[in-house]
Structure formats: structure tokens, C-alpha cells
Amino acid sequence: MSTPLGFLRVRVNRGVNLAVRDFNSSDPYVVIKIGRTKLKTRVIKKNLNPQWNEDFTLSVLDPNLPIRLTVYDHDLFSRDDKMGDAEFDVKPLLEAMRLDLKGLPSGTVLARVQPSKHKNCLADESCIKYIDGKFCQDLILRLRNVECGELELSLNWIVDTHV
Template identity: 45%
Template sequence: MECLLGLLKVRVVRGLNLAICDPLTHSSDPYVVLRHGSQKVKSSIRYHSINPEWNEELTLSITNMMLPVKIEVFDKDTFTKDDSMGDAEFGILDFIEIAKQELSHIGDGAVMKTIHPEEENCFATESQITWKDGKVSQDIVLKLRNTETGEIILHLQWVNIPGVAR
């Protein structure tokens, strides 16, 4: 049995300039799927939008901080298989290592680490891991792969589990 490290709350904020999968309406019906290991969580569908706003919180139980979180965006179809609108992934190692530290002495709003877009990650802009309101959080903009266009904006927050060692 794997040891639970904590919970990763992922707020799927919005999509930007997603692919048009329904040419007749010049839109799509997107939803987001997050995967970590064998876990899979899914957002609701936003109909007729290529710039959807979800502001939905999805939670992943983290047992292996070496595994990335994988994201897929799909266009919901009624009579055929849902269309892929792109994918991305991001590592959580730095985020969790910071979250596991004793940070009560750190000033509110402190930037703990800045992650820059690189060839090996899907970050569209630099992203800061911060300590705010007693929580470790991170805002991320990911550029979707395997598609012509699109970005996904996420907000991460770590939740320690009482009784689980830091």
C-alpha cells in the first residue's frame, strides 16, 4: 500500500483560445481530465466555448511526488468519441518539497521558488510557488501540446493530512 503524502487541490480556472472542434458553431464543448498515477478526475463540460471558465476544484491524493500530473482537454460529442483538444503535464516535486517544510516563520506572500518555461515542461509563463494565508500555492499557465492552440490556467494548493509526517 502506498503512503499518502497529502492532497493536491487543483482549481481548473479557465481555458484560453482552445481549438475549435465544432466547425458549424465555431466553438467546442470542452472539459478537463486530470490524472495522477491511477487516479482520474474530471471537470464539468462548458458548452459552446473556446475560452471556458470552470473555476472548479478537483482533488488528487498524492502518494508519489515523482509522478507528474497529466492534463487532457476534450470536446464532448454526443454521437461519436470525444475529440482530444490537447494535453499537458507538470511536475509536482518542487511544489510538494516546499509544502512539506515548516513554513510558519515565513512572511505572508513570500515567493518560495520560481519555475520558468523550458523545453521539458509545458509552462507558458513563469510560475511562482508562494506561501500565502498559511498555505503553499501556485498559479500555472500550461500550453497544450498535440494541438494547434490553447492554454489551461490552474491554481494549485497543498493540503497536509493530519497525522502524516512532513
């Protein structure tokens, strides 16, 4: 088993304007995957703007592997419907961690990641910040392969290996 580069705390904050997959609503949940690791949020019933506010800790072994998120609509009597997917890269966060941080005040923006149709699913610019000794990034991801929807996430690189 290989040693992880570190751990990434992913907070799935909320979904915005998610697609309708039931009569006039959906019962959404999010599946997060990196490599062979697969985690999922709880299902939120009848809500197109769900608030999950759930934290997940991912072991990052390969910085070249994107983190993939897929939103599903939970169904009791049939297969769950896909409500779109998105992915993001951890490389910009790891690159920002190489900067000289001596004397930087908390809240300093270390890097800005721009939306790119071919490289990421960002809906808007995302800033990587150094806050109270932590590397943080807030993301708004536009879902692909669906008519509408966004996911809001917060990332926090965990420097201490005692997660």
C-alpha cells in the same frame, strides 16, 4: 495500499483560446490523471475560453509521477475529440515545503519555476508562494499536440489530512 505523501487541491480555473473542434466552437472539458486516479470537469458548451472554476483533491503517492491534463471536445454522436494535453510536476511544490518558514510573511515567494520545453508545459514563469500558512502555485499550461490553447490552474498543498 500505500500512504499518501499528502493531498493536492487542483483548481481548474479556465481554458484560453482553445482549439475549434466543432463547426466554429467546441464543447470542452478537462480530464486530470495522476497514477490510476482520473477526474473530470463538467462540459462547457460552445466555448473556446471556458471558465470551469472547479476544485479537485488528488492524493499524491509518488512525487515523481506527473499530473496529466487532457482537454476534450464533447460530442453526442461520435467519439470525443482531443483538444490537447499538458502535464506538470509536483516536485517543485514539495521542495518548497522543506524551507524554513519561521517568520515569513504571507505572500512570500518560495520558488520560481521556469518554463522548459522538455520538463514542463508552463507558458510562463510560475511562483510558489506561502500564503496564510498554505503552499500555493498558479500555473498557465500551454497545451501540446494541438494548434493552440492554454489551461490556467491553481494548486494548493493540503497540509491537514482531514480533507
